[in-house]
Amino acid sequence: MLKRILLYGFPLYIVFAEGLVSHYLLVPPRDANNTGSSIAVAGLSLLFPVLIPKQQPVVLADGSPAILILDMGLVQCAWLFLAGLAGLWIYCLYLANQPVPPVWLIAPAPMIIGVGTFVVGVVFTEIKDRRT
Amino acid sequence: MMETSSITSSVLVAAASPIASLLVVHLVKNWLAHRAHRVVQIKLESGDRVRLEVDPNESEAAIGEYVRHYSGAALKKQSMAAGR
Numbered sequence: 001m002l003k004r005i006l007l008y009g010f011p012l013y014i015v016f017a018e019g020l021v022s023h024y025l026l027v028p029p030r031d032a033n034n035t036g037s038s039i040a041v042a043g044l045s046l047l048f049p050v051l052i053p054k055q056q057p058v059v060l061a062d063g064s065p066a067i068l069i070l071d072m073g074l075v076q077c078a079w080l081f082l083a084g085l086a087g088l089w090i091y092c093l094y095l096a097n098q099p100v101p102p103v104w105l106i107a108p109a110p111m112i113i114g115v116g117t118f119v120v121g122v123v124f125t126e127i128k129d130r131r132t
Numbered sequence: 133m134m135e136t137s138s139i140t141s142s143v144l145v146a147a148a149s150p151i152a153s154l155l156v157v158h159l160v161k162n163w164l165a166h167r168a169h170r171v172v173q174i175k176l177e178s179g180d181r182v183r184l185e186v187d188p189n190e191s192e193a194a195i196g197e198y199v200r201h202y203s204g205a206a207l208k209k210q211s212m213a214a215g216r
Contacts, residue, residue, distance in 0.1 A: 011145075012143070035142060039149075059200065062204060064176065064203070066174050066176050067174070070195065073171055111142045115149045119156055127160060
């Protein structure tokens, strides 16, 4: 449970950490415009453990050994998302470095992309953890 | 400097991410549980890879036990039949 609380709160830690660095450590203070892309990278990093298939060695009825891969679909899906979200992260960097980053709905676009990527990462992690 | 409203909305979006994550996890797990089948892959000694459809609600131990009852040839035959 503690692991989940720490994991789910990661975007908030990044927002506060970047805010502290940008406003109190940097001279002169400047905008914390890398927050969204940092959260996106945190989300991407969650996908890497999902790429390792869950394997189980078995001995078949004829005595031959075999390896059972239990989450092949999830692993293949994670590879696709990793490639797609990496592209999205690059787009996020591009948007964050515009003179005025665009705003989507209620928040800056890089922030929306970052949080979206993080949510995808958490979903993959949870499914990998809890699947049967 | 970044506007205060922009900072506030960033904090709000970041704070909403745990709720969004929980919701999406719940939806995806629900969808996975109601699928008609789950595909597992078996890597045989010969190097062949066989895909086998199993009940999505079976435990990993039960799937392992199920696969143990097959020979390599029977698995390949079953996989070919499922592929048609």
